[in-house]
Amino acid sequence: MTATTPTDPPATGRERQGEILLEARGISKRFGEVLANDTVSLTLRAGEIHALLGENGAGKSTLVKILYGALEPNGGTLHWQGREVTIASPAEARQLGIGMVFQHFSLFEALTVAENIALALPKGTGMRELSARIREVSRDYGLTLDPEAIVADLPVGIRQRIEIVRCLLQEPRLIIMDEPTSVLTPQEADQLFLTLERLTSEGCAILYISHRLEEVKRICHHATVMRHGKVIAECDPAQETAASLARMMVGSAVHDLDRGPRPEAGAVRLELRGLSAPADGPFSVAIDNVDLKVRGGEIVAIAGIAGNGQGELFNLLSGERLSAPDAVQIDGQSAGRSSITARRRAGAAFVPEERLGHGAVPGLRLSENIVLTRHSTGDGLVRGGFVDRDRAGQLEQRLKNNFDVRMSHDDAEARALSGGNLQKFVIGRELDRRPGVLVVNQPTWGVDAGAAALIRQELIDLSRQGSAVLVISQDLDEIFEIADRIAVISRGRMSDAEPAEAMTRERIGLLMGGMDEGQGGATHAA
Amino acid sequence: MRLELEKRAEHSTAMALLSPVIALALTLVSGAILFAALGENPAEALYVFFIEPLTASWSLQELVVKATPLILIGVGLAVCYLSNTWNIGGEGQFTAGALAGSVLPILFPDFQTPFTLPLMLLMGIAGGMAWAAIPAFLKVRFGTNEILTSLMLVYIALLLLDWLVRGPWRDPDGYNFPESRIFSDAASLPALADGRMHVGAIFALIAVAALAVVLMKSLKGFEIRVLGQAPRAGRFAGFSQNKMVWFAFLLSGGLAGLAGISEVSGSINQLTPVISPGYGFTAIIVAFLGRLNPIGILFSGLLLALSYLGGEAAQVALGISDKTTRVFQGMLLFYVLACDTLILYRIRLGGPAATGKGA
Numbered sequence: 001m002t003a004t005t006p007t008d009p010p011a012t013g014r015e016r017q018g019e020i021l022l023e024a025r026g027i028s029k030r031f032g033e034v035l036a037n038d039t040v041s042l043t044l045r046a047g048e049i050h051a052l053l054g055e056n057g058a059g060k061s062t063l064v065k066i067l068y069g070a071l072e073p074n075g076g077t078l079h080w081q082g083r084e085v086t087i088a089s090p091a092e093a094r095q096l097g098i099g100m101v102f103q104h105f106s107l108f109e110a111l112t113v114a115e116n117i118a119l120a121l122p123k124g125t126g127m128r129e130l131s132a133r134i135r136e137v138s139r140d141y142g143l144t145l146d147p148e149a150i151v152a153d154l155p156v157g158i159r160q161r162i163e164i165v166r167c168l169l170q171e172p173r174l175i176i177m178d179e180p181t182s183v184l185t186p187q188e189a190d191q192l193f194l195t196l197e198r199l200t201s202e203g204c205a206i207l208y209i210s211h212r213l214e215e216v217k218r219i220c221h222h223a224t225v226m227r228h229g230k231v232i233a234e235c236d237p238a239q240e241t242a243a244s245l246a247r248m249m250v251g252s253a254v255h256d257l258d259r260g261p262r263p264e265a266g267a268v269r270l271e272l273r274g275l276s277a278p279a280d281g282p283f284s285v286a287i288d289n290v291d292l293k294v295r296g297g298e299i300v301a302i303a304g305i306a307g308n309g310q311g312e313l314f315n316l317l318s319g320e321r322l323s324a325p326d327a328v329q330i331d332g333q334s335a336g337r338s339s340i341t342a343r344r345r346a347g348a349a350f351v352p353e354e355r356l357g358h359g360a361v362p363g364l365r366l367s368e369n370i371v372l373t374r375h376s377t378g379d380g381l382v383r384g385g386f387v388d389r390d391r392a393g394q395l396e397q398r399l400k401n402n403f404d405v406r407m408s409h410d411d412a413e414a415r416a417l418s419g420g421n422l423q424k425f426v427i428g429r430e431l432d433r434r435p436g437v438l439v440v441n442q443p444t445w446g447v448d449a450g451a452a453a454l455i456r457q458e459l460i461d462l463s464r465q466g467s468a469v470l471v472i473s474q475d476l477d478e479i480f481e482i483a484d485r486i487a488v489i490s491r492g493r494m495s496d497a498e499p500a501e502a503m504t505r506e507r508i509g510l511l512m513g514g515m516d517e518g519q520g521g522a523t524h525a526a
Numbered sequence: 527m528r529l530e531l532e533k534r535a536e537h538s539t540a541m542a543l544l545s546p547v548i549a550l551a552l553t554l555v556s557g558a559i560l561f562a563a564l565g566e567n568p569a570e571a572l573y574v575f576f577i578e579p580l581t582a583s584w585s586l587q588e589l590v591v592k593a594t595p596l597i598l599i600g601v602g603l604a605v606c607y608l609s610n611t612w613n614i615g616g617e618g619q620f621t622a623g624a625l626a627g628s629v630l631p632i633l634f635p636d637f638q639t640p641f642t643l644p645l646m647l648l649m650g651i652a653g654g655m656a657w658a659a660i661p662a663f664l665k666v667r668f669g670t671n672e673i674l675t676s677l678m679l680v681y682i683a684l685l686l687l688d689w690l691v692r693g694p695w696r697d698p699d700g701y702n703f704p705e706s707r708i709f710s711d712a713a714s715l716p717a718l719a720d721g722r723m724h725v726g727a728i729f730a731l732i733a734v735a736a737l738a739v740v741l742m743k744s745l746k747g748f749e750i751r752v753l754g755q756a757p758r759a760g761r762f763a764g765f766s767q768n769k770m771v772w773f774a775f776l777l778s779g780g781l782a783g784l785a786g787i788s789e790v791s792g793s794i795n796q797l798t799p800v801i802s803p804g805y806g807f808t809a810i811i812v813a814f815l816g817r818l819n820p821i822g823i824l825f826s827g828l829l830l831a832l833s834y835l836g837g838e839a840a841q842v843a844l845g846i847s848d849k850t851t852r853v854f855q856g857m858l859l860f861y862v863l864a865c866d867t868l869i870l871y872r873i874r875l876g877g878p879a880a881t882g883k884g885a
Contacts, residue, residue, distance in 0.1 A: 318762070319764075320761050320762060339764055340761075340763075340764045344764070350762070352762060357756045357759060358758045358759055358762055359762065360759065361752055361755050361756040362755070362756065363537060364751070364755070371745075372759060372762070373762070375745055375748075375763070375764075376764065382745045385745055385746065386744050386745070387744065387748055408535075412536065415535070415536065416535040
């Protein structure tokens with residue numbers, strides 16, 4: 001690690017114009033011992049896309065919640081168009097003209113688009129009138145939307161449009177967007193950027209929260225960087241590089257990953273042969289005839305937008321769901337009908353997407369959560385039917401040290417850990433076994449940059465030692481950083497895995513949208 | 527000022543232990559108000575209800591007799607509830623166990639050997655298991671809600687008992703009273719000391735000790751907790767939810783069946799139309815008040831047994847309906863569930879005013 005460099009004074013970029021809409025002065029918010037926001041000041045101007053950058057836990061969400069009236073600050077003042085205001089609730093924020101598009105959608109799947117939007121509006125709006133307004137607004141902003149469609153039938157990109165249109169119907173002056181592109185294909189993201197451009201040209205201000213630095217550089221006019229609850233820097237992102245922005249966020253240089261030389265192709269350690277499975281619920285995706293070989297020494301990544309069968313594929317790989325006997329092969333042995341325990345004994349390890357409730361039990365201590373996946377893998381954790389707590393405690397210490405898992409007190413309950421630290425634990429728990437086959441779903445979802453870099457390096461190291469690593473991820477930056485070969489999953493079907501060098505973002509984007517190989521625009525996703 | 531519930535980062539161990547104590551205190555206060563409203567002196571009434579039964583040797587023995595089935599059923603139910611299996615039918619499994627175990631002394635009264643009693647106990651356990659197997663099968667095979675099926679089976683078991691003692695199993699020499707014949711000595715659980723206490727109390731202690739070890743130390747206990755708290759994580763660990771449903775129902779059914787045959791052969795010595803003052807339902811309160819922990823259930827079983835004795839005492843001494851027992855039991859469960867909120871949340875006074883002043 002290089003030493004932390006003192007932060008540069010706020011960089012000056014383009015002249016900032018536009019009327020000041022919202023100004024936060026010296027905002028502080030304390031949660032118990034933690035000062036989540038420490039005298040934070042922020043100025044949002046009309047016609048400006050303002051990026052709010054920072055690692056997880058830097059205090060971005062707290063600040064945004066204060067601006068949107070969901071939290072009350074302990075100190076500092078808010079000024080709306082020069083006038084001091086208190087924003088006591090989201091309803092008051094909306095009255096002022098502040099709208100928000102959340103990262104996790106708050107939509108009822110069984111209702112139509114118009115019904116979902118009606119729920120957020122004041123009572124007494126007629127449904128027919130509302131549908132007409134939805135059509136009008138969505139057409140004006142290039143966000144095509146059918147008010148009568150049932151939400152459950154719509155892909156994630158369209159669901160986000162609903163959130164945005166819902167926000168626009170309230171005619172906001174300021175829109176707060178939390179990680180809006182995390183669920184979009186590159187093409188869908190481009191469409192979103194056009195909408196944002198249109199909005200700012202009309203004098204709307206946008207507060208844009210994102211981890212994707214390239215994107216911030218491309219569309220944002222101004223950026224505020226937070227670290228440990230404080231504003232560390234303000235800058236014009238166009239004048240910065242992704243690396244310099246990352247350095248401001250993390251406080252030190254983020255290591256470039258060391259991928260080492262690409263090894264000779266090893267033996268096939270994980271193979272899928274025509275793996276198929278019907279959908280197992282109304283909102284589930286059928287897996288359709290998936291073929292894949294993962295060799296020892298390589299990382300294969302499966303790209304795709306959320307909800308295209310990644311979870312279903314993971315369950316079939318892990319053995320939480322069974323398939324045809326030959327459809328899953330671990331080190332040449334048929335494992336399609338083996339339990340997850342048998343697959344672990346055969347040398348495979350699995351890390352699911354959900355950390356809490358799937359990968360770990362929230363109310364159990366970390367040492368107990370180690371027993372969760374390693375009770376039958378010859379680690380000496382269970383003797384004669386009884387759990388060896390001392391041994392579990394030793395392993396917990398080892399994981400904590402080797403994978404830099406931080407917690408407030410020793411052997412905490414899983415729910416008390418931050419997302420990044422819990423993810424380091426959940427992945428470390430499996431890496432610690434040195435598995436021959438590792439399947440990881442969304443390895444760095446919601447994890448800060450420092451932890452993400454550590455996890456990615458560990459995955460690369462494991463593969464270079466001869467293990468087969470299969471990564472399912474929505475994060476294209478991550479995939480290009482670590483993958484040797486890339487496949488794309490779309491509505492339960494998977495493209496062939498091709499060398500990463502041969503893949504481009506555009507091609508992946510087309511495959512994500514369900515375009516058939518080679519023939520652009522043949523079938524388009526709904 | 528307003529009250530706010532604030533989520534704790536981790537569960538509070540202190541509150542997990544304090545919650546039943548606070549609940550008990552609130553129950554006593556509410557009870558005092560209730561007695562006052564009935565025109566009794568609250569202090570005296572509470573004394574009659576909760577203290578007086580503890581002052582005589584015979585009533586202490588009676589306390590153990592009543593606590594025995596509560597604890598046996600309660601520890602079994604604790605395993606169910608920890609694993610997120612909602613067996614509400616302890617009363618039915620208790621009755622089914624009593625019926626199955628009584629087959630020998632009623633239909634074969636001359637079969638009096640040293641094996642009679644052990645066989646009766648085994649048949650009692652098997653009877654309880656069989657009754658519990660019905661909701662387990664329905665849940666695993668058809669996804670039926672076990673709360674409903676296990677509860678409905680209670681009434682079937684109670685009516686079956688009623689029909690048997692009034693019909694085919696009625697004592698031929700019993701002057702047409704709806705009772706079975708009285709069990710022979712070879713078919714009766716031996717008494718402990720020289721009172722009403724019987725060997726069933728020892729079964730209860732063994733069950734508490736065995737399940738305490740299983741739940742706290744073994745992989746099975748770990749499996750029970752994991753499947754109860756996070757079913758998906760349980761599947762990820764390689765544990766089977768369906769097998770756990772079977773395990774929990776058969777174990778709790780077997781223990782309830784053992785409680786049933788112990789009560790009949792150790793305390794009543796015959797079958798009558800009513801063999802339980804609702805032990806199977808009260809055991810649900812016992813399980814929760816005892817923190818679903820076998821050691822805790824030992825104590826909560828004794829406390830709830832006391833509420834039965836207190837109800838009888840209040841009826842005799844004060845002329846109050848013994849339905850007050852049910853009232854106290856209900857209040858206790860209500861308060862303990864409410865106080866359990868504090869395990870994961872803390873109460874905070876103050877906070878921002880609810881009404882905003884606007885722009």
